[in-house]
Amino acid sequence: MKARLLALFGLLVGSSAAWADALTGDVQRQPVNVSAITMFVAFVGATLCITYWASKRSKSTADYYSAGGRITGFQNGLAIAGDYMSAASFLGISALVFTSGYDGLIYSIGFLVGWPIILFLIAERLRNLGKYTFADVASYRLKQKEIRTLSACGSLVVVAFYLIAQMVGAGKLIELLFGLNYHVAVVLVGVLMVMYVLFGGMLATTWVQIIKAVLLLSGASFMAIMVLKYVDFDVSRLFSEAVAVHAKGEAIMSPGGLVKDPISAISLGLALMFGTAGLPHILMRFFTVSDAKEARKSVFYATGFIGYFYILTFIIGFGAILLVSTNPAFKDATGALIGGNNMAAVHLADAVGGSLFLGFISAVAFATILAVVAGLTLAGASAVSHDLYASVIKKGQANEKDELRVSKITVLFLGILAIVLGIAFEKQNVAFMVALAFSVAASCNFPVLILSMYWKNLTTRGAMIGGWLGLISAVVMMILGPTIWVSVLGHEKAIFPYEYPALFSMIIAFIGIAVFSKLDQSVSAGEERARFLPQFVRSQTGLGASGAVSH
Template sequence: MNATLLLFLVIVGLTLIVTYFASRATKSASDFYVGGRSITAGQNGLAIAGDYLSAASFLGIAGLIALSGFDGFMYSVGFFVAYLVVLFVVAEPLRNVGKYTIADVLDYRLKNPRVRTFSALSTFTITTFYMIAQVVGAGALISLLSGGVVPPTFSIPLVGVMMIVYVVFGGMLATTWVQIIKAVLLMLASLIMSLMVLGHFDWSLSGLLGEVADRYGNASLNAGLKYTNPIDLISLGLALVLGTAGLPHILVRFYTVPTAQAARMSIVWAMVIIGAFYVLTMIMGNGAAVLVGREPIVAANAAGNMAAPLLAQTLGGELFLAFVSAVAFATILAVVAGLTITASTAVAHDIYNSVLRGGQASEVEQVRVARLATIVIGVLAIVLGILAKDQNVAFLVALAFAVAASANLPVILYALFWRRFNTGGAIAGIVGGIAVSLILIALSPNIMGVDPPEKTAARHLIQAPPIFPLENPGIVSIPAGFLCAYLGTVLTARRREEEEAFDEMHVRAYTGLGAE
C-alpha cells in the first residue's frame, strides 16, 4: 500500500508540475481552449491516444474480454476502426472550417446562433456520459487498492477535484501534456503486462487462447457469449465505428495543431498507438481470465473493471499492482481533463461569447467563464459518477459513442456535403439524435430489468422488464438522427445565404484557404 501511495503521489506530482508550467503559458482564450495551436502532429497524436485510451479501454475492455471473451474484444475492434472514418472524412475539413469547437463549423455553414446553442447541448450530453465512465473507473480502482477502506463515494470526488485543478489552471496545454505522459505510461504498462502473460504460455498466443478454451469452453473464443442477439452486436459496432467522428473531445484536438496537414498526421500517429494498444488488451483480458480467474474478477468488481489491476498483482505482486494502478489513475485524470475542457469551452465560447454576448466578450471574460463552467461540470461529474458506480465503464462509453453518432455525426456530414442542409435540419438532427438515444437507453436492459431480492450490486435502476431489447441503441438511433436532420431540412424553408455559404465552406474545407 505504501508503494501504491508513493507511485500515486509521483504521478500526481508530475502532472501538477506540468499544470504549473502550462498555467504560466496560458494567457489568452486561444491558449486556454486549444493550447495556442502550438502542438505538433506527433505530440497531438500521443495526446489523442491519451484522450481516447480511457478507463473504458484499460479497465473496461480488459474486464469485458476476461468475462465475455470474443464479444468483449469487439469493443477494441470497433474503437480502432472508428479512426478510419475520422481520418478520411472529417479531420481535414473540420480543422480548416472550425476554430475551437464543432459548433464553429455549423455556424460557419449555417450562420445561425441557435445552432451553436444546440451543438453545445450535444457536446455537454456526450461529454457527461463519457466522464461518468472515467470517474466510475477511478472509484473502483481506489476502492480495490485500499481494500475497501476508501469507498467510491470518497474516491470519486478526489478525481473530480484534481480534474478541476488541471483544467482551471492549465487549460488545454496542461491537459495535452498530461495526456501525453499518460499515453506513454499506459503503453509501457500494457506492453510489460502482455509480455509477462505471454511468458507464462511459452510466448504462444495460441497457447493462451487454448487455455481459455479449455477452462471456459470454445464459446469464449466465438461471438455470442455476451451478445446472444447478433443485432445487439451490430448495433454496438455501428455506435463504436461511427461515434468517434462525433466525439467533441476528440474533434477539438484538431484545433490544437497549426495546419490541416498536422491534423491528418495526428490521426495517423494516434492510429498506430491505439491499434497497438488494443492488440494488447486481447492478451491482457484473456490472460486475466486464465491467471486470475473470472470469479475473483467478479468478486472484486461485478462489472469486471478490476481485471487488469488484478492481473498485474498476479504477475508482479504488490509493486506491479501499484505501478499499473497508478497508470490507470493517470489515465482517468488525463481523460476527464480533456472532457472537462471540451465541455467548458462549449459553455464559454459557444454559449456565453457567441450567443449571449454576440461575439463581443473579451478573452479575459471567456477564460473566466470557462473556469467557472469547469467547476460546475466537475461537481456534476462527481454526483453522476457516484450514482453510476456499479456500471461497467466500457458500456458507459459505448453509450456516449451512440449519442455522438446519432446527434453529432449526421449534422457534421450534412453540413460538409449537402448544399440543401439548413438550420432546421441541424436542430432537428441534434435534438432528435439525443432524444432517441436517451429514450432507448432508458428503456434498454441497461436501465430496466427485474433483479432477485438478494442482488445488491449493480441493480437495474428500473425494476421492470426492458421495453427496448438491445443494450446499445445505435442501430436505431443513428438512422433516426440522420432521418431527423433530413426531415428537418426538407420540411423547413430554404435560405439562399445558407446554400451560398456551402460553396465558400467547401473551398475552405479542402484547400485551407482562410483557415485560422
C-alpha cells in the same frame, strides 16, 4: 445474469468511461496499497508541475482552448490514444478476453475500425474550418445562434453523462485498488481535474494525457512480454494452454458469444463508430495542431497506438487465464476472483511483476481517470463559454478576457457538479449513461457535423429539427429500453425492446435533417446553400480559417 452481461457490453462503449458500470455496486475494498499510492502521488506531483508550466503559457483563448495550435501530430495522436487507452480498455477488454476469449478481440477491433473510417473524413476539414469547438464547423454557413445552441446542448449532455460515469467508476476503482474511501476518491479526482483545466487549459490536459498514455503502454507492454515469455514466445501454445484450463474450453476461440441479437449488435456498432466522431472532447483535439496535415498525422498515430494497445490487452487476457484463473492466491473463499473478473489484468500485474509492479499498474489505472475527466471538463467549459456565451449571448462580440473568465467559472461549476453527482450515483448502475452519451453523440452531434461539411443542401431549419429529433429520440428510447425501464426503474417489460437506440435515433436524425432541409425554400436557406462552395474551398485549403463567420 442480464445486468452483468450489460456491464460487459458497457465496457466496450467508448473505452474512456465505460468501465464505470463494471465497478458499479458494492466492491471488495482492498487494504491500503502503499506502493500504488506512492506512485500515484509521484504522477500527480509531476503533472501539477506541468500544469504550473502550462499556466505560464496559457494567456489567450487560443492557448487555453487549443494549446495555441502548437501540439505536433505525433503528440496529439498520443494524447488522443490516451483518451481511449483507458481503464475500460485495460481492465474491460482484458476482462472480456479473460471470460469470453476471442470475442474480446473482435469487439476491440470493431471499435478500432471507426477511427480510420470516420476521422479521416472529418479531421482535415474540421481543422481547416474550425477554431476551438466542432460547433465552429457546424455553424460555419448556418445561423450561429440556433446551431451553436444545439451543438452546445448535445456536447453538454455527452459530457454530463460521461463525467458521472467517470466519477462513479473512479471512486469504485480507487476503493478497490488503493483501499481509499469512495467519497475521498471522488473528491480527489474532482479537485485534481479542476486544477489541471483551470490553470493549465488544453496544454496541461494534453501533456497529462501523453504521460498517462506512455505509462500505460509501457506497463501493458511489459505484462504482454512477460506472458509471452511464460510460453516461450509461442502464441499457439498460449492459446492451447488457455483452452485447456478455461471453463468454456474451445468455445473461447469462437466468436459470437456475447451479442446474440443482430439489431442490438448493429446499433452498438453504430454508436461506437459514429459516436466517436461526435464526442466533443475528441473533436477538440484536432484544433491543437497547426494545420490539416498534422491533424491527419494525429489520426494515423492514434490509430497505431490504439491498435497496438488492443493487441496487448488480448495477450494480457489470455495470460490472465493461464496465470490468474489457476492461482488460488487471487481467489476468495468461494473460488471467485477477488474483485471480480474485471480485476484479472490487475492480478496478472501482481503475478508477473510482484507488489511493486502492481502498485505501478494501479497508479496508472487511476491516472487514466484524471486525463479523461480533464478533457471532458475542458470540452464542457468551451461549449458554455465559446459557443453559448461568446457566440450566442454576446453574438461574437465578447472579448478574450471575459470569455476566459466564463470558461474558468464553468470549470469550477463542472468540478463541483461532478463531485456531487459522483457521490449521489454511488449506488447506481451507470452503464446506461455511457451508452446514452455515445448514442447522443452519434444521433445529434455527428449528423449535423458531417452534413455541414459534405451536403450543400443543408439548412439551419433542417439541422435544428433533425438534430433535436436525434437527441430527444436517443434519450427517450434509452429510457424506455431494457436498460433503464426494466433494470433501473424495475418495470416488467421494456417499451422499446433494444439495449441501444443509435440505429433508430441516427435514422430519425438523418431523415429529419434531409427532409426539412429539402423542404426549406426560404431566402435564408438559399443563402446558406450558396455559402457551401466557399466553405468547401476553405475546408480543402485552410486559407483564412479562423472560425465561423457571423450571421
